[in-house]
Amino acid sequence: MKRALVLLIAIPLIWVLFNILSHGAILTTGNMVNLFKYMSVTGILATGMTLVIGAGYIDLSVGSLLGFLGAVNAWLLMTGWPLWTTLLVGILLAILLGSLHGFIVAWLRVPAFIATLSGLLAYTGLKQYLANPVIPIRNETLLRLGQGNVYGIPICVLVLGLSAILCHFLATRTKQGRYVFALGSNREAARYAGIPVRGITVFAFALMGLMAFLAGITATSQLMAGAADIGDYQEMYAIAACVLGGASLRGGTGNVWMSLLGAVLMASILNGMEQMGIASTVQKVILGLILTMAVAVDQALGIPDCNRT
Amino acid sequence: MLSTHSLTMQYPGVKALAGVDFDLKPGEIHALCGENGAGKSTLIKILGGIISHGEYGGRVEFENRECRFHGPADALKSGIRVIHQELALCEDLTVAENVCLGEEPVRFGLLDKRRMESEAVTQLERLGLKLDPRLRAGTLPVGLKQMVEIARALRQRGKVLILDEPTSALSAREAENLEAALRRLRDESYALLYISHRLDEVFRLADRITVLRNGESVGTVAREEFGSSRVVSMMVGRKADDVFPERTKSSRPAECLLSLHNWTLPSPGNVDKNTLENISFDLRAGEILGLVGLMGSGRTELVESLCGLSPARGRGEIQVEGKSYIPKNAGDALLHGLALLCEDRRGHGIMPGKSVRENMTYSALQSYCHTGGLIRNDKEADAVKNQIESLRIKTPSLDFPIDNLSGGNQQKVLIGRWLLTRPKILILDEPTRGIDVGAKSEIYRMIQQLAADGMAIILISSENEEVLRLSHRILVLRNGRVVEERKGGDLELEEAMALAAGAA
Numbered sequence: 001m002k003r004a005l006v007l008l009i010a011i012p013l014i015w016v017l018f019n020i021l022s023h024g025a026i027l028t029t030g031n032m033v034n035l036f037k038y039m040s041v042t043g044i045l046a047t048g049m050t051l052v053i054g055a056g057y058i059d060l061s062v063g064s065l066l067g068f069l070g071a072v073n074a075w076l077l078m079t080g081w082p083l084w085t086t087l088l089v090g091i092l093l094a095i096l097l098g099s100l101h102g103f104i105v106a107w108l109r110v111p112a113f114i115a116t117l118s119g120l121l122a123y124t125g126l127k128q129y130l131a132n133p134v135i136p137i138r139n140e141t142l143l144r145l146g147q148g149n150v151y152g153i154p155i156c157v158l159v160l161g162l163s164a165i166l167c168h169f170l171a172t173r174t175k176q177g178r179y180v181f182a183l184g185s186n187r188e189a190a191r192y193a194g195i196p197v198r199g200i201t202v203f204a205f206a207l208m209g210l211m212a213f214l215a216g217i218t219a220t221s222q223l224m225a226g227a228a229d230i231g232d233y234q235e236m237y238a239i240a241a242c243v244l245g246g247a248s249l250r251g252g253t254g255n256v257w258m259s260l261l262g263a264v265l266m267a268s269i270l271n272g273m274e275q276m277g278i279a280s281t282v283q284k285v286i287l288g289l290i291l292t293m294a295v296a297v298d299q300a301l302g303i304p305d306c307n308r309t
Numbered sequence: 310m311l312s313t314h315s316l317t318m319q320y321p322g323v324k325a326l327a328g329v330d331f332d333l334k335p336g337e338i339h340a341l342c343g344e345n346g347a348g349k350s351t352l353i354k355i356l357g358g359i360i361s362h363g364e365y366g367g368r369v370e371f372e373n374r375e376c377r378f379h380g381p382a383d384a385l386k387s388g389i390r391v392i393h394q395e396l397a398l399c400e401d402l403t404v405a406e407n408v409c410l411g412e413e414p415v416r417f418g419l420l421d422k423r424r425m426e427s428e429a430v431t432q433l434e435r436l437g438l439k440l441d442p443r444l445r446a447g448t449l450p451v452g453l454k455q456m457v458e459i460a461r462a463l464r465q466r467g468k469v470l471i472l473d474e475p476t477s478a479l480s481a482r483e484a485e486n487l488e489a490a491l492r493r494l495r496d497e498s499y500a501l502l503y504i505s506h507r508l509d510e511v512f513r514l515a516d517r518i519t520v521l522r523n524g525e526s527v528g529t530v531a532r533e534e535f536g537s538s539r540v541v542s543m544m545v546g547r548k549a550d551d552v553f554p555e556r557t558k559s560s561r562p563a564e565c566l567l568s569l570h571n572w573t574l575p576s577p578g579n580v581d582k583n584t585l586e587n588i589s590f591d592l593r594a595g596e597i598l599g600l601v602g603l604m605g606s607g608r609t610e611l612v613e614s615l616c617g618l619s620p621a622r623g624r625g626e627i628q629v630e631g632k633s634y635i636p637k638n639a640g641d642a643l644l645h646g647l648a649l650l651c652e653d654r655r656g657h658g659i660m661p662g663k664s665v666r667e668n669m670t671y672s673a674l675q676s677y678c679h680t681g682g683l684i685r686n687d688k689e690a691d692a693v694k695n696q697i698e699s700l701r702i703k704t705p706s707l708d709f710p711i712d713n714l715s716g717g718n719q720q721k722v723l724i725g726r727w728l729l730t731r732p733k734i735l736i737l738d739e740p741t742r743g744i745d746v747g748a749k750s751e752i753y754r755m756i757q758q759l760a761a762d763g764m765a766i767i768l769i770s771s772e773n774e775e776v777l778r779l780s781h782r783i784l785v786l787r788n789g790r791v792v793e794e795r796k797g798g799d800l801e802l803e804e805a806m807a808l809a810a811g812a813a
Contacts, residue, residue, distance in 0.1 A: 175674045175682040182671055185660035192618060192649070192657040193671045193726065194640035252662050 003246045007261040011268055018272030025275040033154060037146075039267035040156040041066070041219045041231075045238035046245075046259040047160075047167040048211030053242050054171070055204045056184035056251025057105060057112035060235050061119030062212045067231030068127040069094055070216035073142075074135040074226030083139055090213050098209020102202030120235070128228045135226040146221030156218045160260075163214055168256040170207065180204050184251025240291050241266055246298075310335050310372060310500050311356070311389070311469055317366035318351050318524075325351040326365070327524040333469065336498040338491060340511040343521035344544055344717075344745030349504050352521070353473055356502070357391035358384035371469075390467035394474045396454050400447030405429035407446045408460045432460035435497075436490040450605075452483030459490065470494065471502040474743065476510060480604030480771070481806065488514055506743060507772065508540065520544055541746055553778045554750070556797060557757045563594040565631070566646075566765045567615075567734050572625035574607075574614050574789075584610045585623070585789045592734065597756065597766045599780030599797070601773055602809050607789040608769045609652055612736045616642040616649045630733070643672060646733035650723055650740055652769070658723050659711050666693045666707040669722050673729035696725035701751060717748030724755070735759060736767040741775065753779060773805050787811055 019026040026032075045062050052059045069090055076086040097119075104115040137143060148155045171177040179200045182190045191197050215234070220226050244262030247254035269290060273283045312332035318325045326348045333339050343349050354360045355369060358378030362369075369376045371387055378384045384391070398407050405422075406413075408429040414421040429442040438456055446457060455475055462470055472491075476484040491501055491514065505511050511518060512535050519529045520543040527543050574585035585607050592598050600608045614623050617636035627634045629645045636642060639649070651657045660668055670677060670689055677689040693707055700721045704714055711719055720740065727735060737756065741749045756779060760766050770776050776783060783800050785793040785808045793800075793808050 173684055173686075175678050175684060178667060178671070178674060178684070182660050182663065182667070185663050186656075188657050189660055190671070192639055192651050194638070194643045194730075195671060196638075196640055252660070 004258060004261065007245070007258070007265060011261070011265055014265070014268045014272060018268075018275060022272065022275040022277075026272060031271070031275065035267055035271045036157045036160075036264075037154045037222065038271065039263050040154075040160040041215045041222075042234060042237045042241060042267065043160045043260055043263040044163045044211055044215040044218065045234055046241040046263045047164045047256050048208040049235075049238045049242050050245070050247060050254045050256045050259045051167060051171055051177070051180050051204050052112075052208050053239070053247045053249060054184045054251060054254040055180045055201065056187060057201070057204065058239065058249065059101065059116045059119075059205065059208050060113065061101065061116040061123060062208060062215075062238060063231040063234035063236070064120050064123035064127060065094075065097060065209070065212040065231070066216035066219060066234060067229070068123040068130070068216070069213045070220035070230055071127045071130040071135065071226035071228075073217055074137050074220050075130055077137060077139050077142070078135050083141055087217070090217065091210065094209040094213035094216075095206050096209075098206040098212070099202050101209070102205035105205070106198035106201040127226075127230070131226045131228040131230070134228070137220060137224050137226065142217065142221050143224060144221075146218055146224070156222065159214060159218060163211060164256050164260050167207070167211070171254075171256055176200065176203055181252055181254070184253070186252075237263075237266065244291070244294055311502075312370045313352070313355075313367065314370065315367040316352070316355065316369070318348075318355065318360065318364070319366075325524055326355075326367075328367070329521065329524070329526045331519045331526050331529065333500045333502055335468070335500045336495055337516040338495050338501045338503055338514055340515035340518045341502060341504045341521065342508070342511060342518055342540060342544055344747055347521040347544070347745075348524040349521055350473065351524075353391060353471055353502075353504070356384070356389060356469075356471060357381055358389075359391075385465065385467075388466065388468040389471065390462040390465065390469065391471040392455070392458050392462065392473065392475065396451070396458055398446045398454050398457060400445070402446055403442060404433075404440060404444050404446055404449070404457055405442035407457050408432055408442070408464055410461060412465065428464060429460065432463045433457075435463060435493065436460060437486070437493060438490070450483070452479045452486065455479070455487065456490065463494075467499075469500045469502065471504075473504050474506065475503070476505060476507060482603065482810070484510065506745065511540075544746060553774075554754050554757060556778065556781075557761060558781075563596070563763070565591050565593050566629065567592040568628045570626040570628075572611075572614070572623055572627060574610060574619060574623045575621045577620045583789055584621070585614065587625070588789075588791055590784060590791065590794075592765045592767065594733070594763045594765050595760050596782065597760050597768055597780045597797075599776035599783040600767065600769045600786055601776050601783055601800075601805050602786035604771070606786040606809065608786055609738055610789075611786070612649055612738055612767060612769065613651070615736070616647055618649070643730050643732070646731075647736065648672070648727035648730050648732035648734070649736040650727055650738060652739040652742065654716070654720060654723065654742070659719055661712040662710055664708040665697070665702070665704050665711050665714070665722055666690065668711045669693050669696060669725045670729060672726050673731075676729075692729055693725070696728065700725055700728075700755070715745075717744035720744055720752070721748070724752070728759075732764065734765045734767070736769075738769045739771060740768070741770065741772065773802055773809075777802060777805060785809055 015026050049059060072093065073086050073090045076089065101115055101119060104110050105112045145155050150158060179195050182195055183197060183200055187197060219230050223230065241263035242254060242259040244265055245255065245258035247259060269287065270283060273286065310333055313329055316326050316329040329352060341349050355365050358381045361379045362377035376387065405426040409425045414424040426442040433440050436456055436459060440453065446454060475487060479487065495501060503515065517529055517531050518540060520527045520540060522544060530540065568591045570589050572585060572588040573583055576582045576584040588611060602608045610619065613619050615636055617638040634645055670693060677685050677692065679685065690707060697704065702718050702721045704718060711722055740752055756766060768776055768780055777800055780797045782797060783795045784791050785805065787809060
């Protein structure tokens, strides 16, 4: 795959470039571990987002949803629930809310953009209510998720890897995954082919909800607290990662591993700028420019359709 | 006037044009014929400037000067206007606005609505059409939309009009109107280049025919030398004396698979009107049942309602294999053994960008899965390979994107999709639309073979000859009712047309 090659060359080049510019601050073990830890939340979201976008939808709610779910988890722990019950409740709540998005889109025929935009607003309000003041996390086991290592690899990066494997497996090896991308390719044709369009829509959003939960506990564990601003803008980063990885917002295409590379690319640029001491305000501007340029270059280099008859 | 000289075009991996010479004169209707993949579309894309100068080899001359188009705008400026199969109207604008699109009349810097409307009316009248210019274009039937596009081309004072399969989506009457309009334009000394798969129409209309085969121009025939078999054999490069196979017999009194009793379907958005009214018939195993009717007669609506694809809910009784059946959705219809190859291949059939393999197994995927949904790749691949072989689908590999196949091969993949579900009742709505003679003939034989193996088949086609020649029994539909039922062979083409149009 050509795009994979481009990304696999571009990412190390960016590292080397910023390494020179920052006088060797990038290519150190500590910084690289940080980079991947930092990107794990966006990455987990991007794996699920690949399927949502592949189905021709979009989910704008996941950033605030992850913050909300993380806050719920922290709050339940604080009130003295054992960890496994908080996780179970969190998972169920995540799948329920994801399915609700799917239901609103499939049955009530509200466009995904609007349905999840409403979600974004609602969960933002809820998490700000819950996590005010900040809820500290003291559960050692949960803290290991964001802080700990196994054989030198951060656990949150392992979680990212597992969610990518799960989503990629679902996308490529299962009936449901096939159907997801069929929806994005031609929804009417999917209906005519006897594919349960509405059920698959719910499936894609429910999976996204689950991923938002994983991202949520990872983020709260990294910060050791449920805070009101956790997850802000993460939905945008996740969508950007999918687009950089080659997914079309019209649906039908997308690959989980490619989205992950997109996330690594984005994190590398951000990390590089950080190490150079560029102000975070400027970083956002530059990141925006890079995203647009990347897609523009893509369009310019893309092979035009040559449908012969 | 417009001519090409040893035109060549190379796509990655395929030679689309390998030396095409042809010329177009003012005041003639020139038809371009050829099987799918013969290079017709590529030729049009070059003439219309979609393929830029420099990407192709050879020369295009217009009024004795070489053309170097870089984009459709250049072609338009020279007076060459292409009307594509997919119409390019702004559905939310009015007829007048569409006719004047791009060159709106202005007064004091504002749009001059009145002049726009009067100009639209003038152009439409040239086509022999009276149409309210204030109607929203999106509300018009396809035939009129096409006329609006032609009217736009006329207003832009084009000299050359290129029409890519203009009648493929039209009913017989609409096609007649179009033909009349084209004749008028010919008499106004326009040069018309016309592409169609419907040979009868080409023979009626064209002054000259140029045949393309494998990217080469095989020859140009003038009106006096027309002969169906000659043109067909030029197209396929072999004698195609019988495109239609001999009618088979549906022998033995077989089990009744599908039975409709007073099936009625209300029209969406209008409670008082019915799209279908009191349709009753039986369909037996091994039988080919043909449905004849004009566009809008309810043929497509009938079969879609049987598969639960209609927006409205039907009334009446349906039995499948003797058991009561209420259509819910396409998936449920499949479970009952009903499969529908729908008429709109691009809109409702293929999943663009997805592979041949995926496109073929979407409907039967469950049979290649473990419980839970894990796909058994080898089993799936075997099934797809089998279909590719038995349907003789030409594809470089299983993982080739379906949109890169020719129309005929795409259709075969979709037929494969339905055959993999092992249907008892196979409904074919326009199975040969937009595909070439060779593939058509193969599909006819396949239909007969399936029926002989005991499948019940419902066949719909705008090419009435197909239905009349293949069916064991024929129902004529008009305005949502069955107006006639005949045995195959007892109905002639003219009579069928008359019955369908309500003139008999």
